[in-house]
Each structure stands twice: as C-alpha cells, then as structure tokens.
Amino acid sequence: MNTRQRKKHKIIWLLLLVIVPILLVFTIVNLKEPLFTHNNALGVVKGEAKQIMLENETFTVLLDPKNTDGNLQIFLKKSLESPAPLVYAVSKDMPKDSYIGTLTAKGKYDFKINSTTTSVKIYDAIKKEELLNIPLSWD
Amino acid sequence: MGLDYQTVLWNSHKKKYDLWIAIGVFLYLLTFIGITILTNPETTAETLIIRAFGTLAIALLHIVLLIGPLSRLNSRFLPLLYNRRHLGVSMFLAALIHGAFSIIQFHTLGNTNAFYALFTSNLEYDSLTNFPFQVLGFFALIILFLMAATSHDFWLKNLSPKIWKGLHMMVYVAYAFVLLHVFLGALQQQPSLWSISILSIGFIVIASLHLKAALQESKIDKQTAIKVEDGWEFVCTVDEIPEDRAKIFIVQKERIAIFKYENKLSAISNVCKHQGGPLGEGKVIDGCVTCPWHGYQYLPANGQSPPPFTEKIATYRLKKIANEIYVHPEGLAEGTAIEPIAL
Numbered sequence: 118m119n120t121r122q123r124k125k126h127k128i129i130w131l132l133l134l135v136i137v138p139i140l141l142v143f144t145i146v147n148l149k150e151p152l153f154t155h156n157n158a159l160g161v162v163k164g165e166a167k168q169i170m171l172e173n174e175t176f177t178v179l180l181d182p183k184n185t186d187g188n189l190q191i192f193l194k195k196s197l198e199s200p201a202p203l204v205y206a207v208s209k210d211m212p213k214d215s216y217i218g219t220l221t222a223k224g225k226y227d228f229k230i231n232s233t234t235t236s237v238k239i240y241d242a243i244k245k246e247e248l249l250n251i252p253l254s255w256d
Numbered sequence: 257m258g259l260d261y262q263t264v265l266w267n268s269h270k271k272k273y274d275l276w277i278a279i280g281v282f283l284y285l286l287t288f289i290g291i292t293i294l295t296n297p298e299t300t301a302e303t304l305i306i307r308a309f310g311t312l313a314i315a316l317l318h319i320v321l322l323i324g325p326l327s328r329l330n331s332r333f334l335p336l337l338y339n340r341r342h343l344g345v346s347m348f349l350a351a352l353i354h355g356a357f358s359i360i361q362f363h364t365l366g367n368t369n370a371f372y373a374l375f376t377s378n379l380e381y382d383s384l385t386n387f388p389f390q391v392l393g394f395f396a397l398i399i400l401f402l403m404a405a406t407s408h409d410f411w412l413k414n415l416s417p418k419i420w421k422g423l424h425m426m427v428y429v430a431y432a433f434v435l436l437h438v439f440l441g442a443l444q445q446q447p448s449l450w451s452i453s454i455l456s457i458g459f460i461v462i463a464s465l466h467l468k469a470a471l472q473e474s475k476i477d478k479q480t481a482i483k484v485e486d487g488w489e490f491v492c493t494v495d496e497i498p499e500d501r502a503k504i505f506i507v508q509k510e511r512i513a514i515f516k517y518e519n520k521l522s523a524i525s526n527v528c529k530h531q532g533g534p535l536g537e538g539k540v541i542d543g544c545v546t547c548p549w550h551g552y553q554y555l556p557a558n559g560q561s562p563p564p565f566t567e568k569i570a571t572y573r574l575k576k577i578a579n580e581i582y583v584h585p586e587g588l589a590e591g592t593a594i595e596p597i598a599l
Contacts, residue, residue, distance in 0.1 A: 118532045120477055120509050122421055127470035129428050134463045137432050140384070141459075144439040145452060147385035196445050198300070221386075221444065243365050 170237075171251045178251050182232065189228040189237065189253075193220050199241040202248055206234045214238060273339040277346055284312055302361045310354040310442075314434060316347035318458050321431060325465035328473070331537070334548055341407045344427075348404035355397045358390070389441035396433035399426045412531065421532060435459060479506045488575060488582035494599060495579070497521070502545075504536035507585035511536065512572050514581065515545055515556045520596035522556035523572035523583055530567070558593035 118126065167190070171178040177192040191204070197220065204226075205214035210233045217228045220239065230237070232255055239249040288308045292299050299307075323340050326333040363370040363377070378388040403424055405411075412420045435455060443451060483490035491505045491514060502513040504526055511526035513536025524545065526536045533549030540546070544553035544562055554561055554569055561567040568591030573584040576597050588594065 118421070119527050120511070122425075122532065123470065123473050123477065126425065127467070127474060129425065130463060130466045130470060133428060133432055134467065137435060137459060137463075140436055141439050141456065143385050144436070144443070147444070198303075223446065243362070 168254065170253055176249070176251075178237065180253055180255070182255055189217075189230050191220065191226045191228070191237075193223050193226065196223050197248070199244065199248060203240045203242050204228065205238040205240055206230045207236045207238050207250070208233045209235055269335070270339050270342070273335075274342055277343055281312065281316075281346065281350070284315065285309075288312070302357055306354055306357045306361065307442075309350045309357070313347055313351035313354055314438065314455075316343060316350060317431060317434060318462065320344050320347055321427070321462045322465065325462075325469040328469040329465070331548070337549055338551075345404045345407060348400040351397055351400055355393065358393075362390075385440070387436075387440055389437050389439075389444075392433045392440065393437035396430040396437060399430040399433070403427060403430075409530075417529065417532060431462075476504070476511075477506060477509070481507075485582065488584055491581050491583050493579045494521070494576070494581060497581075500540040502536040502538075504534070505583065507572070507583060508587070510587075512583065512587075513545070514574065514583065515540055516599075517543070517556060519599045520556075521574055521576070521581065521599065522594065522596045523574050524554060524556060524559045525570040525572075525587065525590075527569070528552050529561075529569055535569075557596050558591055560591045 167179040167181045169177065170180050175193070175195055175197070177194065179190040179192075181188050181190070202220045203216060204218045204220060206217050206228075207214050208231060217230060217237075218226060220226060230253075234253055236250050236252045238247060239251075240246070241248050285308050288311060289304060292304055292307070320340060320343050323333065323336045323343075327337040359370050359374060363373040368376075374390055374394060375388070378386070378390070380386040380388065403426065406415065406420065406423060415423070438451075438455060481489035481491075489505075489507060492503055494516070497503045497514060497516040500515075500517050502515040504511050504513050506512075511534075512523050513526045513534075514521060514523045515536075517540040524535065526534055528535050528547040528549065530547065530550055530552040533547040533552070535545055535547055535554065538546045538548040540556065541553070543555070545556050546553050552561065552567065553565075554567070557571075559569040559571040570587035570590050571592050571594050572587055573594055574597050575582045575584075576599075581597075
C-alpha cells in the first residue's frame with residue numbers, strides 16, 4: 118500500500134471502532150427480554166390479577182381486564198418458524214379483524230384490546246394461514 | 257506472477273492451501289449440522305442450510321480479515337496472505353448459499369417479487385434498532401460479489417491497482433453490514449449470549465489488530481531525513497543493510513527500498529505494482545527483488561520486471577560518501593535504469 122491507502126485504511130478502522138460498537142449496543146439493548154421464562158410469566162400472574170388464556174411450551178397469553186395501558190400480554194417463549202406472525206384482535210362487532218402487532222422475536226409483547234374482542238388470532242401473512250386462535254374470556 | 261491470464265494459477269503451495277480450506281469447510285459444516293440435528297431435531301433442511309452457511313461465511317470473513325494485519329505484524333503469517341483470495345472467494349460462495357436460501361425461504365412464497373419483498377417486508381428504515389436487517393445482508397453480499405468477481409489479476413490490471421484496492425477495501429464496510437445483519441436479525445429472533453460474545457470478541461480482535469498495524473505503519477511514515485546535503489538525504493550506512501535484503505526509508509512522503517546485492521546498492525519504490533506489497537520486506541532471489549506477498553519480481557537496477565513481464569516501478573539515485581548512503585528524493589520515471597553503486 119502507498120501512504121494514501123495506509124491513511125485511508127487507518128481512518129476506516131478508527132471510524133468502525135467507534136460506530137460499530139455503538140450500533141451493536143443499541144441492538145443488544147433492543148433485545149426483547151430473552152431470558153423471560155415460563156416460570157417468570159407465572160410469577161407475574163400470581164402477583165397480579167391476570168388470567169391465563171393460553172399456556173403451552175411456545176406461548177403464555179395473559180389477559181388483565183383492569184389494565185388500561187395494555188390488557189393483553191403475549192409471552193413468546195420460543196421462536197416461531199413463521200418469519201412474520203401477525204397478531205389480530207377478532208371481535209363480533211367488527212366486520213374485519215383488527216391488526217394489533219407483529220411477533221418479531223422471543224420475548225414479551227403488550228397489546229391494548231377492546232373488551233368486545235372475543236379472540237386473538239396469530240396469522241402467517243406470507244403463507245396466508247392461521248397459526249393460532251386464542252379465545253378470550255373477560256370474566 | 258503469470259504472463260497469460262489463467263482461471264487459477266495452480267502450484268503445489270496453492271493446492272495444499274485450498275485442500276486445507278476444503279477440509280476446514282467440510283468439517284465445520286459436518287459439526288454444525290450434527291450438533292443442530294442432535295440438539296434441535298425439528299429444524300428444517302432449509303433452515304439448517306441457511307444457518308450452517310451463514311455462520312460459515314462469518315467465520316471465514318473473520319479469518320480473511322485477520323490475515324492482513326497479522327502478516328503486517330509478523331512475517332510468519334505471509335504464507336496465508338499468499339493465497340488469501342481463494343479463502344475470500346470461498347467465503348463469498350458460503351454467503352451466496354446463505355443469501356439465496358434465505359430469499360427462497362422467506363420471500364418466494366408470496367405473490368410479490370422476492371427482491372421487492374426483501375426491501376419492503378420491513379419498512380422501518382428510519383429506525384436504528386428495527387432497521388431491516390435483510391437489506392444489510394443483501395448489500396454486504398453485493399460487495400462480496402464485486403470483490404470475488406474482480407479478485408482475478410485480469411481485473412487488477414484492467415481496473416488499475418488504485419481502483420482495485422479501493423474496491424477491495426470495501427470489505428470493511430461489508431464486515432460492518434454483516435455484523436449489523438446478525439445483531440438486528442438472527443440475534444433478535446434467538447438471542448444468545450454465546451453468539452453475542454463470540455461476535456463482539458471477533459470484532460475487538462480484528463479492529464485492534466488492524467489499528468495496531470495501521471499505527472505501526474503511521475509511525476514509519478512519519479520518519480524524516482536526519483541529514484540533507486545539497487538535496488541528497490542521508491539514509492544509513494552500508495553495514496546497516498543485510499545482503500540480498502533492503503532497508504526502507506521515507507522520501508517525499510513515500511517509501512523507497514534500498515537493496516544490497518552482489519556488492520551493489522540500488523533504490524526502488526517500495527510499492528509493488530501488483531497489490532501494493534512492500535518490496536523492501538522481500539528478498540533478492542536470482543538477481544530479482546521478489547515481493548513477499550505474491551512473488552512479483554523486479555530488477556533492482558531498473559525497476560523493471562524481467563522479460564517477458566512488463567511491470568515497472570520508480571527508481572531512485574543513490575550516492576555513497578565513505579560508508580554513508582545518500583538518496584536523491586526525486587523519483588525517476590518507472591523503469592528508468594540507474595547504474596548501481598558499487599561497494
């Protein structure tokens with residue numbers, strides 16, 4: 118390499134050494150509570166008045182009718198094969214299902230749903246198939 | 257060094273090196289697939305291929321990026337540098353298999369064009385933490401493709417060493433894209449402390465070695481002449497240069513190499529015409545200065561590659577007063593013959 122190329126090489130690595138770690142830290146901070154386990158979820162339920170709508174090795178779905186900020190919690194305990202599972206609220210009053218979010222990775226998701234919602238549907242938009250339909254009980 | 261362009265200039269060294277690459281790749285894939293089947297038997301064949309080749313490409317990219325600074329810091333690593341391009345092309349092929357299977361698995365089942373879907377399935381381009389990771393992987397693959405496609409000496413010669421080197425320095429950008437592709441993609445879906453640690457340590461090691469080598473080179477570049485007499489710069493005494501070897505000096509902000517051979521002294525540019533290798537770190541073999549990187553050769557008295565080769569580098573005038581060597585900092589046109597200083 119000549120002097121100019123050596124200088125360019127040094128500048129590139131100085132920049133990478135500053136920029137890359139900052140971006141990586143942001144992505145690590147953004148991880149969705151990866152260590153949240155089945156037992157943690159149950160612990161939350163016991164401490165607060167939440168009802169378990171579904172409990173299996175992949176999902177824990179909790180409903181808290183009193184919480185006005187986010188009354189539906191979905192704990193995704195292991196990754197789904199579908200790359201983009203969409204979550205819909207199904208209601209008898211609504212002609213179409215309402216999209217409420219996407220499950221992107223293992224972790225905890227909070228959703229706010231209307232009390233007229235009768236079930237929550239998890240839908241694979243790519244394969245266009247329903248993965249799961251969770252009936253809700255508001256009692 | 258070859259006169260005609262051939263797909264691959266095979267020799268026993270390269271064959272041995274490539275055999276080790278093939279064995280390493282085979283063992284890695286076998287181990288990865290074996291462990292995955294044992295620990296997660298539900299994994300589909302497509303997912304297994306995507307993960308096995310993706311991790312293989314990342315591992316090879318780390319090795320490729322380590323070879324450069326290690327060779328600068330310790331000449332024992334130079335044999336690895338000699339055939340690095342084959343490792344680079346292998347890495348690209350692994351990344352291509354990963355990319356192709358990912359596009360097939362994630363984007364060809366819908367009714368939109370797979371590449372359109374790649375860019376539009378996640379539109380959070382304004383988000384730092386939810387940025388579409390597949391797009392980063394795609395652009396990294398494009399850079400790696402350009403590098404693999406132009407890795408042959410035909411392109412080095414026709415693009416010019418300057419453009420070629422600039423293009424191949426893009427590998428550092430590709431590396432940053434690959435890291436973000438993994439951290440924003442695979443690690444968000446399956447967070448793993450093990451994977452985060454391995455990649456972070458990998459980055460720290462690679463960045464530290466590159467910076468260490470760069471700072472060491474900067475220190476050499478800052479050297480100035482100790483003594484100047486009538487425009488001639490004193491460089492060293494005759495005894496300081498070993499036989500059939502050179503000492504490197506800075507004149508006019510560029511490096512030159514002064515070689516001692518057959519009781520003579522000659523000065524040439526330190527930069528090889530091939531890939532910019534440091535000629536002054538090479539040896540005089542069969543009367544020719546031989547680049548330590550890929551074996552390109554030049555006659556020390558005129559800076560020309562021996563016929564039938566046509567490469568030429570700049571030469572410099574020398575003079576000897578008693579035991580002291582002086583160089584005239586103005587380089588002569590590439591390939592200009594100068595009578596060597598007799599000792």
